[in-house]
Amino acid sequence: MSGIAGVGGAAGRGHLDGRLASTHIPASSPVSPEFRVLLDANDGAHSGTTHQQPTRRRTRQPIRDLSAVAKQLSERDWAIVRSVAEHRFLTVRHIETLHFGDLALVSGRRKAQRTLAKLRRLRVLDNLTHRVGGLAAGSNGMVHFVDDIGQRLLRRESGTVVRRRFHTPTERFLDHQLGIGDVHVALVEANRGERLELLKCDIEPTAWRDYVGVGAARLTLKPDLYIETASTPGSEYVDSAFIEVDMGTESIPTLIRKCYEYEAYWRQGIEQEQNEGVFPLVVWSIAAETSSKAEKRREVLRRAIDKDRKLRSELFRVIAPDELVPTMQKGGGL
Structure with a gap:
């Protein structure tokens, strides 16, 4: 049975819409x-x-x-x-x-x-x-x-x-947007090299999810990207993930608060209802101005997630940018 392997099981495979496409604007269209x-x-x-x-x-x-x-x-x-x-x-x-x-x-x-x-x-x-x-x-x-x-x-x-x-x-905003571009490019290169199959890649705000919080408050989960991949071209199983790109500019408590948002969204069950019990992995791609600083931030975030009793640590992966493709190749489901 085909499925999306994220956190919790398998679900139906989505449309193959990760490839680049274009709809040409008719050159003869009138100009208002x-x-x-x-x-x-x-x-x-x-x-x-x-x-x-x-x-x-x-x-x-x-x-x-x-x-x-x-x-x-x-x-x-x-x-x-x-x-x-x-x-x-x-x-x-x-x-x-x-x-x-x-x-x-x-x-x-x-x-x-x-x-x-x-x-x-x-x-x-x-x-x-x-x-x-x-x-x-x-x-x-x-x-x-x-x-x-x-x-x-x-x-x-x-x-x-x-x-x-x-x-x-601002330099901070530009670095973040280009970091998102780096993720997209890495996935496209992996797809082209047949290291995985990129089925879907939604960039913010298309990747965002609306849900209802405490007191019927309308909330929006805002991942940087949402992706669906297959570990090998033509595989019947699909893995999904929300990607968060951090360039070393946010504090660890800020990242943990974002993890709470994913936890709250997971509890809503919206994603699982749409994908036969599956919730995508939440992948933190952490970079910084130096490799040593980036590795330290990744380790601190991993420990903070593991120690926080309000979080399901299995929902999250904390990785270096160059580990994204291997992470998706492994599937990562429970």
Whole structure:
């Protein structure tokens, strides 16, 4: 019987929606008057995570004909724009791996660079002046976000008219978002190398879960990612996990409070009802500025979870970022 092996048993296998896909916006779609004015871009950051003054943007001529831009975009271009919008920020390496990994390394890198240059020229994407890894990282450290025209195209596609001004992200927020991107890329690479099969990868806020707390309070569990994998391609069993990415910026008590939220959600039984008694593993991927500090934080969190009588320690795994794929390969179910 096929199933999802998480915590508690097996459940029915979900749809194979972890692969990259794109729906092209018809180039002939009419442009409504509301899109004739240049709209502000948005990095999608939560309130309080970015500087409150908008970045000074260079003066550029407005592009009013969205259909003319859409005609210049391929299916892969659209997939890239959606990925960047989903993650808020991605490096060149992230984009290259997600969307050009089917090509040879050198040719894939060159094509990725040419494609991103085109998207920046069209103002579909733009890049931060800050580079991850400094100057030594070169172009691979360039961080991209969805620019004015990309935001307008995505709003036209979804039918929304939300306008948000771009703010330069704080270093803390940017590091966290890029850490989420690292997880996604690692899973895609593992899938491509047939070390596991990536069936689903939901990024926040798609990964979030609503539930009812004490006193009928409406609450939301906010994992960074939700994933479903099979330990081997074509396996009949599926493993699921909520992923929490910590870059060494939160205190251990803060992480434990987040564990309490997972415990409360587990007690609701919502996930189990949907997946034949299964609750996904909660995987803490812990990094820090040095390897020794990261390992110390992982050990402290493991001990804190094990000693806390309010927590079911079997719900949680505390790992280094490079241990995620082996953890999912093991299945991890009770």
